[in-house]
Amino acid sequence: MAMVLLGILLAGCAADRVHRQGLAAIERGDYESGVGLLQQAAHDDPRNMTFRLDLQTQRNVAVQQLVARSDSERGAQQLEAAASDYRRVLAIDPSNDRAQRGLLGLEADARHALTLSRARSDFERKDYDAAEAKLRTVLNEDPGYAPAQELAAQINTARGPITVAPRLKTRDNHKVTLQLRDAPT
Template identity: 35%
Template sequence: MNKSRLLMSLFLCAGLAACSSAQVARDEASALIESGQYEAGLARIEEGLRENPRDTELHMALNSGRALAVTSLLSQADMDRAQRNFAGARMTYSRVLNIEPNNRRAQDSLRQLDYLRSMDEKLELARGDLRRGDIYGADRQVKQILELDPKNDGALELQDSIRLVQSRNVVQYPQLRTRLDRPVTLEFRDANLKTIFEVLSQVAGLNFIFDKDLRPDMKATIFVRDVRIEDAVELLLQQNQLHQKVVNENTVLIYPDSPQKIKDYQELVMRTFYLTSIDANTALNMIKTMLKTRDVFVDERLNTLTMRDTGDAVRMA
């Protein structure tokens, strides 16, 4: 009887000691994790599990501790990265992988940080592209940089420079503005064309200049109601095979629709394209075939293509 009581007492003491050991491990680990010493806290729980492998609460504490550590470290690493503290972000993402080796978010972030380290080289390449006139190449490089590092000062500055160059390459045409903000009604039968334009000039405040080769006896018949002044002018031009050129916001030049006159009055622009993804001679054939541009020149050494044509044709190229 005394022997049985002794054995029970020994088992009870052992159980109490195990419970006490597990509780100490949990308490110490909790304090370490709360202070941000995640690795040390998790190591303390694992140590407690080696002594008490069947302790359910220790297993639960290990799982919850790992989840808390990973979430907190990822948040800190993301914050460091947003503040451009790339060294701190790298160290913290690495801590995540020490705790959870297969964490995809930390793996991807470290790869992106490796890419960010080469941003200075990439930025210099983009600057070189812009200096050579390869706007497309420079813009592509800058977009790749800003996708990973939206606050990169050098890339943002270069992006502004690219936009400025692009705006200069856009041909700005004058826009016609009339003092008439309401539709017009025209009723003319076999009237002298210049007389009709004189009426429009008085009503809309527009100036019409006529090419010297325009026949003075040209007539037109037009019956339209509630149309824009621009549409009325276009209808008159179509009737008589004429073209117009907007000289400024209130002046229009009227000239005959003939190949020579069109050539005389069309404004031509010239632009050089620095090609990176296509051979210059291949581009030359495409432009001549699709745009019918004749004034195109190729520099095979620099792989550039220079064309002289109307602004619309240059923009399409």
């Protein structure tokens, strides 16, 4: 009986040590191992509500911080770092929707960058219609894609002013009057 109590006490101490190590790892920014250690502590002592609460809270904190960092890296065009951090989120929480959408967004950004470079080469060859057609595909998927908006503005500037309403001229440049009679209403 004493051996059983001693075993339970040692298991509780070990779980407490693992719990502290997990919290320290998360403080250092090593979210994956920290969450793993907290999961181990909660598994070793499933009746300890503090371990389970800390696991849930720290997992959410880690996911939020990594997603926020990934989003800002994506905005700064640091695509590799953003992809790495989105994958870290998915290692902690495989069903995280924001990380999954972030990775899909990074794939779209890469596709848009390739299409934009092709449109830019068309623009440099003064093939404005082809460049604009390529830009339209990018802007239809992501209307807020700033590099595409900038190139579209450059194309509009390069084309010059567009006549809003062309005037029709007659052979002798006389006024033409149309009278509609007996038109059904």
